[in-house]
Amino acid sequence: MFDKSQYELIDFGQGRRLDRFGSYVLDRPCQVAKGLPRGNDAAWTDADAVYTGANSGEGNWRSSAGLPLSWTIAHNGSTFELKLTDFGHVGLFPEHAVNWDWITHQVRSAGQTLKVLNLFAYTGGATIAAVAGGAEVVHVDAAQNAVLWARRNTQASDMANAPIRWITEDVRKFVQREIRRGNKYHGVVLDPPSYGHGPKGEVWKLDEHLPSLLEMCAELTVADRRFVLLSCHTTGIEPADLERMLRDSMGGLRNGVMESGGLALQTIDGRQMPAGIATRWAVNR
Template sequence: MDLITLTGEPWADYGLLDSGHGRKLERYGKYRFIRPEPQAMWAPASEDWHAHGEFLPAPDDEGGGRWHFHKPTPPEGWPLAWEEVRFTAQTTPFRHLGFFPDMAPVWHWMRTQIADKPEAECMNLFGYTGVGTLALAAKGARMTHVDASKKSVAEGKANAALSGMEDKPVRWMIDDAGKFVAREVRRGRRYDGIILDPPKWGRGPNGEVWKLEEGLPGLIADTRKLLDADSRFLFLTVYAVRMSALAIGELVRQSFGDLGGRVECGELSVREEARGLKLPTAIFARWSRG
């Protein structure tokens, strides 16, 4: 299986300005932030970084780190846009800013997979604040958005309102992803596309414990039962784990090989504006009809 790279390019409201020495400098609208980035092992293009804030990492037993602000930023967040999707960015305790910009090429790819399928039925597992959900809903997909966090689902609904998409057919589900998928299998449901972005570790709304290495094979097996010969795609991303793209690619290939089509795997990356180099961010595996 050949490895491929999907690269996120800068857009009006986001860009990776520079990276190096274990950090990255990004722009989110009119604000700039510095965050840790272990993959940036090279030297930065410039040593003179100016930012509104920086996330300073710390051990997990000390809370994992905190933001240090050099200039005022809105604590309630500020609006950004990706194509027709509008959403709120804000500095979170988890070091990110409420969405994952490296997913932009994935949003584009999923849209192409359902372009000729009116009212495609799609599901976003571990859907977070719903930018990917709205990227598909904007093109006519009927969406099921699943996340165990009430706060994240509320933010997803708020982003739908900000985008003027309150009337789009989206089921906003606060649920444990594994249990929800298992119930959908028992109900005999089917989908045209599924995107899943599972965390390394997490808890469901009722205290369910999720560990990626233990839970992923069963989850992939269940998502296969929700797709059929007329389905279009599955896209899996994995962050921050010691796992190979080839490993998750083979997992998807064995589960989806009977559907035909194509299985691919590789890395997500973001292109740095300073030099054009690609900063790797995650690994992925995907199945598509053709």
């Protein structure tokens, strides 16, 4: 998890969330906070930026004069660039930090250099975590701006020369080509969106395409699979659903430890805000 000096969920409720990233407090829409009461009304007056409108690229930020165009926060020796985006995000989802720490542990304790495939890799949190453990990483995302952002994060984290292969491409097309090439991986990380498009207009729908993608990932890792991490924020999918899909696609995954559950962030006063789900598997050592 993030150190409290770097990130903190201050409050949530009435369809919004109040987060502090480093020195700056942001007030944003939050689907899971709809219909819930706020815990600390007074705290909301301290926001440095407020996102209004639909959380789909159609809204806008209203920020104070003191908020920079970009700033950074740190986690376990790595540095992440943050900035306000048109979608109401900042380039980092703090609930994933617990999984980044898990990835670093899996790689570091493997006893050999692992090759890791990071799909829907966004701004590179999982990529940096794998590299920190000593892995070679292939980072794949359909959005060029996200890949460039991830590269800046590795540079800020003193990983500019790390063994990372950067790919801007439709995830399914890339995985299919890797299979044809006979390439193999020890670990796979996936954080797929509910819906999206590839750089050439390829359509991604999680409910339609995730099972077949997992089957292809199983083929890429069948020779020496060490870990798999699958997370998502799709409404209506439960941790048990993710676990079932993962087991069905990868032959049951019986020779390891599977963990599934909800991701969450905790406020200063101890309230839990749901923030997606994840299932992860690691081979018995």
